[in-house]
Amino acid sequence: MASNPSEAGVEITSPSMLERRNSLEKHLQHRPDEQDLKDRHILLDTTAAPALQARQQELERQRITDNLKKGLSHRSDKETLIAKNILPESSAAPAIQAQQKELEHHMRADSLEKALKERPTQEQLVKDGILKDENMVSGARNRPGDL
Numbered sequence: 001m002a003s004n005p006s007e008a009g010v011e012i013t014s015p016s017m018l019e020r021r022n023s024l025e026k027h028l029q030h031r032p033d034e035q036d037l038k039d040r041h042i043l044l045d046t047t048a049a050p051a052l053q054a055r056q057q058e059l060e061r062q063r064i065t066d067n068l069k070k071g072l073s074h075r076s077d078k079e080t081l082i083a084k085n086i087l088p089e090s091s092a093a094p095a096i097q098a099q100q101k102e103l104e105h106h107m108r109a110d111s112l113e114k115a116l117k118e119r120p121t122q123e124q125l126v127k128d129g130i131l132k133d134e135n136m137v138s139g140a141r142n143r144p145g146d147l
Contacts, residue, residue, distance in 0.1 A: 044057065088101070
């Protein structure tokens with residue numbers, strides 16, 4: 001009798017172990033490279049030592065926070081933005097300002113349409129003396145020697 005199980009023809013690795021090993025090898029072959037992981041923001045793209053990366057990230061976040069606070073401190077107030085026509089002057093809630101603007105646009109369009117419908121005709125303007133009769137004006141231009 002053999003003392004070594006492999007000598008006796010008995011397999012020491014089970015089929016499930018082989019499957020796991022093959023699966024692991026397959027995954028390792030398709031493993032993304034370091035640059036791909038950096039591009040996908042899984043690894044930090046830094047030259048700092050791994051022990052210092054957390055501190056570096058914290059300092060970067062603090063720098064961004066400071067810049068944001070500085071920008072907000074120099075921000076113009078609402079009244080200034082309204083005076084410069086950057087913000088619309090409205091007492092409506094921001095959620096309905098778009099509908100308010102659209103309503104104002106339609107109201108102006110309706111008002112213009114009404115004014116155009118009620119506009120006096122050319123004959124009425126001639127009768128009221130606002131316009132000169134076209135026949136008289138065109139006849140005066142066509143007479144020779146009136147210059």
